[in-house]
Amino acid sequence: MNKKQLHIGLIYGSARQGRFCDTIAQWVLAHIVKDSTFSVDTLDPKQLNLPYDLPPSDDEATMAFKSRLAACDAFIVVTPEYNHGYPAPLKVLIDAAKKEWQRKPVAFVSYGGISGGLRAVEQLRQVFAELHSVSMRDSVSFANPWELFDSSGNLKQAEPLSNNLDFMLEHLKWWGQALRRARHEVPAAP
Ligand SMILES: Cc1cc2nc3c(=O)[nH]c(=O)nc-3n(C[C@H](O)[C@H](O)[C@H](O)COP(=O)(O)O)c2cc1C
Numbered sequence: 001m002n003k004k005q006l007h008i009g010l011i012y013g014s015a016r017q018g019r020f021c022d023t024i025a026q027w028v029l030a031h032i033v034k035d036s037t038f039s040v041d042t043l044d045p046k047q048l049n050l051p052y053d054l055p056p057s058d059d060e061a062t063m064a065f066k067s068r069l070a071a072c073d074a075f076i077v078v079t080p081e082y083n084h085g086y087p088a089p090l091k092v093l094i095d096a097a098k099k100e101w102q103r104k105p106v107a108f109v110s111y112g113g114i115s116g117g118l119r120a121v122e123q124l125r126q127v128f129a130e131l132h133s134v135s136m137r138d139s140v141s142f143a144n145p146w147e148l149f150d151s152s153g154n155l156k157q158a159e160p161l162s163n164n165l166d167f168m169l170e171h172l173k174w175w176g177q178a179l180r181r182a183r184h185e186v187p188a189a190p
Helices: 021-032 060-070 088-095 118-130 161-185
Strands: 006-012 038-043 074-080 105-112 140-143
Touching: 006 021, 006 161, 021 038, 021 074, 021 105, 021 161, 038 060, 074 118, 074 161, 088 118, 105 118, 105 161, 140 161
Parallel strands: 006 038, 006 074, 074 105, 105 140
Antiparallel strands: none
C-alpha cells in the first residue's frame, strides 16, 4: 500500500466449509488488482478468530483486526444470503469494531438463489448506517451463481457482471477518496 492508493478491505461474508464465497471474492479481487490506484486487504472471518463475546474486546485477534480496518479507506462486503438475511459470522466481524468503520464507504457483492442475495444487502445497509458508513447505491448481485464460473474461477460470460463491478468500483473510488480527504481536513461531528 502506498499513501496515494485507496486501500480496500475485501470482506468475506461466509465462514462456511465449502463456501462459494471464495469463488466470488477471488473474482472481485482479480478486478481490484487490475487497478493500480487500489491496494487491498482480505478480511476473512474464517481466519480472523474473532470472539463472539462483545464488547469490550481487547484480545489480540480483535486488536489486530481493528488495526487492519483502520488502515482501510473503503470496504467491499461479499455476502451470501442465509434465510433472507446475512450470515452470523459477518455480524460478528462488523460488531467487533466501531470507529474503524466510520465515515468510510461500503459496497456490496451478493449472491444466492433467485434473489441474488439482495435481501442480505438491504439489511446490511441498515447496519452500516448505524456505523456512520456510506453504502454504495450500486451493488453486484449473482442469482444462482453456481454454474456461472469456469474451473479457473472466471465468469463464463463476463458481461454484464464485470461491467457492474467496474461501475461500482468507480463509485467506491470517488467516495473513498472524497471521504479520506474529508476525514483529514474536516473535524468529525460530535
Ligand atoms: C443456512 C442457509 C440459509 C440459506 N438461505 C437462503 C435464502 O434465504 N435465500 C437464498 O437465496 N439462498 C439461501 N441459501 C443458499 C445460499 O445463498 C448459498 O448456499 C450460498 O452458496 C451460500 O454461500 P456460501 O457457500 O459462501 O456460504 C441459504 C444457505 C444456507 C446455508
